[in-house]
Amino acid sequence: MTSLKIKxxxxxxxxxxxxxxxxxxxxxxxxxxxxxxxxxxxxxxDAWRGMYQPALSRVRNGDRPxxxxxxxHRESLETLTHQFGLDLLDQTExxxxxxxxxxxxxxxDTVEGLLRLKRKFILATLSNGNVALMVNMARHAGLPWxxxxxxxxARCYKPLPQAYLVTAQLLGLAPTExxxxxxxxxxxxxxxxxxxxxAFVHRTTEYGPGQTRDLAPxxxxxxxxxxxxxxxxxxxx
Amino acid sequence: MTSLKIKxxxxxxxxxxxxxxxxxxxxxxxxxxxxxxxxxxxxxxDAWRGMYQPALSRVRNGDRPxxxxxxxHRESLETLTHQFGLDLLDQTExxxxxxxxxxxxxxxDTVEGLLRLKRKFILATLSNGNVALMVNMARHAGLPWxxxxxxxxARCYKPLPQAYLVTAQLLGLAPTExxxxxxxxxxxxxxxxxxxxxAFVHRTTEYGPGQTRDLAPxxxxxxxxxxxxxxxxxxxx
Numbered sequence: 001m002t003s004l005k006i007k008x009x010x011x012x013x014x015x016x017x018x019x020x021x022x023x024x025x026x027x028x029x030x031x032x033x034x035x036x037x038x039x040x041x042x043x044x045x046d047a048w049r050g051m052y053q054p055a056l057s058r059v060r061n062g063d064r065p066x067x068x069x070x071x072x073h074r075e076s077l078e079t080l081t082h083q084f085g086l087d088l089l090d091q092t093e094x095x096x097x098x099x100x101x102x103x104x105x106x107x108x109d110t111v112e113g114l115l116r117l118k119r120k121f122i123l124a125t126l127s128n129g130n131v132a133l134m135v136n137m138a139r140h141a142g143l144p145w146x147x148x149x150x151x152x153x154a155r156c157y158k159p160l161p162q163a164y165l166v167t168a169q170l171l172g173l174a175p176t177e178x179x180x181x182x183x184x185x186x187x188x189x190x191x192x193x194x195x196x197x198x199a200f201v202h203r204t205t206e207y208g209p210g211q212t213r214d215l216a217p218x219x220x221x222x223x224x225x226x227x228x229x230x231x232x233x234x235x236x237x
Numbered sequence: 238m239t240s241l242k243i244k245x246x247x248x249x250x251x252x253x254x255x256x257x258x259x260x261x262x263x264x265x266x267x268x269x270x271x272x273x274x275x276x277x278x279x280x281x282x283d284a285w286r287g288m289y290q291p292a293l294s295r296v297r298n299g300d301r302p303x304x305x306x307x308x309x310h311r312e313s314l315e316t317l318t319h320q321f322g323l324d325l326l327d328q329t330e331x332x333x334x335x336x337x338x339x340x341x342x343x344x345x346d347t348v349e350g351l352l353r354l355k356r357k358f359i360l361a362t363l364s365n366g367n368v369a370l371m372v373n374m375a376r377h378a379g380l381p382w383x384x385x386x387x388x389x390x391a392r393c394y395k396p397l398p399q400a401y402l403v404t405a406q407l408l409g410l411a412p413t414e415x416x417x418x419x420x421x422x423x424x425x426x427x428x429x430x431x432x433x434x435x436a437f438v439h440r441t442t443e444y445g446p447g448q449t450r451d452l453a454p455x456x457x458x459x460x461x462x463x464x465x466x467x468x469x470x471x472x473x474x
Binding site: 124130131139147148149153170171 | 264307359361367368369370371372373375376383384387389390408409410455
């Protein structure tokens, strides 16, 4: 695998860089203790994340005008409050819970891997998360991004091509000078179709112990890595 | 001066954070030696920068469609090549010269000042420079931005209000939670009119030894600092 022409690595974030599911469960269990609740936060996390792609689809399809991910997360949260017994939280508490996505924890290899990769490559987010979410997460988790790009600056959600193409354009690079790094095969397919190089990262517990999707690469991606430290080693960082 | 409600500092970059004039002169003198030229690079830097506001104005006024700063710099450079005896440079060499803006040097206090300010505040660029220029400059000069915002993501050049308002919006903040940091009174006036707090930084040699503009604050800005280390001290960082 040649990496000579690659100048920037563009990262999927939820699942690839941070462990959203465990982070939500951890904060939720803390909320259980503080409020005397008895919510199954694993079930809640899966339900909340389950509303993610349908919400994005409505924007992608033009069924509704642009709305950023904080906004979509908040709508999904409102839908789930009654079902999960969160009615006793007031609006300020729901706002705080909604911003758990700003406080997600990195995988154990993430920070070291990114710091090594940053020596040689521009590191850009190419996430469906909005800019404020990504900035707050980076400060919380110590993620050393050079630049926050992706859906909100492009006003387009992955996997639509504009999300990738506008990101490369804002970097001043050709798509062939960018490598998409993701734990999700469909994200890499879309990036490849735009001309990006591709790196698959194994995150086999993103969806918990019973994960069935994205357990292995489905195509011959340019790189396949166990984690971000392994990717750094493979790319000579 | 209260800074309790301020969550992000938004920075003018050219002149406030980096010393564009000395950087161009330094690289230009190197080019003189390499190519056997005898160009007065101080005069060239002033002429090039002198074309900056007129070029931005044509975009601001709607006299031409959006064009980013790399593009505008390149057009101005083409205009100056004959006058300054740069005709012997080929297109690749002109491209390289145009990207001197990606390689500007920070003022001596900049990196330490930003690192201190970053402990307490989100640090965002709010420059008319394009994203790629800002990213490359940050890597070159060691500028620890949390996020690159400003004219290109807002598709609007300062001092038009949208440049400031879209920046605050992308940060997920009210304008009153943002403080504009600049060495230029007109930039601070425009930010203040959008609801930002304001910090003036003295850069009395930005335009060389004979500088006549922005030698002192023209209004009662929320902070007035000798440099970015002084600003960090004033803001309790």
